[in-house]
Amino acid sequence: MKIASILAIGWIGFCGIASFALAEQAHTLVVPNDVKWGPAPKVLPAGAQAAVLFGDPTKKGLFALRLKVPAGYAIPPHTHPGDEVVTVISGTTNFGMGKTADRSATKPLPAGSFFALPPGTAHFVYFNEETVLQITTNGPWGIKYINPADDPQKSQ
Template sequence: MKNKHLSLKLAAMVLLVVTFFSGTINGQQSNEMATEMSLVKSHTNADLQWGPCPPFMPEGCGIAVLHGDPAKKNVDVFFKVQANSDIPRHWHNSAERMILVSGKLYVTYDGEKEVVLNTGSYAFGPAKKPHVARCGDEGPCVLFIAFEEPLDAFPMVVKE
């Protein structure tokens, strides 16, 4: 019985040592690979480079890339529209994870009720689900959007 108890203690110590060293080795490898610099941006930063939105979006619309490449997966952007702007019905290949940074945004996804995003609100938009939005008069509306897939937006043709 004494030998069995000693064997269990030894096995536990070996497991602890292996876990410690593998964690240290993995931690060192992770730190060596983490060469990317951290980043902090505000929608009011003067150095943001605001580019144009797709042509079907309202006048004065802008997109600023915060992190990543818009042609690749996992890109973060600020999307800005002026107060009292209507964002036409459209869809994206990617799911969207969003936080409203300024303004008040009214959003309606097909088959769902309109929701109101106030500053600080989080919203998730499923991939390929059409939606419309309207920026209230508290604008401009600035929306942080994290796209899982490359950045795109496709207008929905209105059938009469």
């Protein structure tokens, strides 16, 4: 009887702590008109805009970020330290693999397309039209350019 009572009290305590932890996590809802665009991270070439929908890309943990790029925008060959999980929301992403930006070897990914890459996978993208991407992955997020001279932070 004593063991059952101790287990019951322990279980009630555990459930109370779990409920409190879940209550601390607020749900997130974002409708398109509520997306707040601002400058993209400085590690990206100039001209892009970004909106963090959930989490913080600079910290450890899950985040969702939208990236809006203008027509003519390109991100040279690069890698990421973590998984890269991307959905094309609007427009078209011209996606290529490898350490050289060979545009003839890209695949056009229209709105609704999805791609996921493991850490350290060299790839590049360019855009012929305004495009919005959504990146949902774990931070901290970063980019390492294959050619260090392509890093926009080096030229600032």
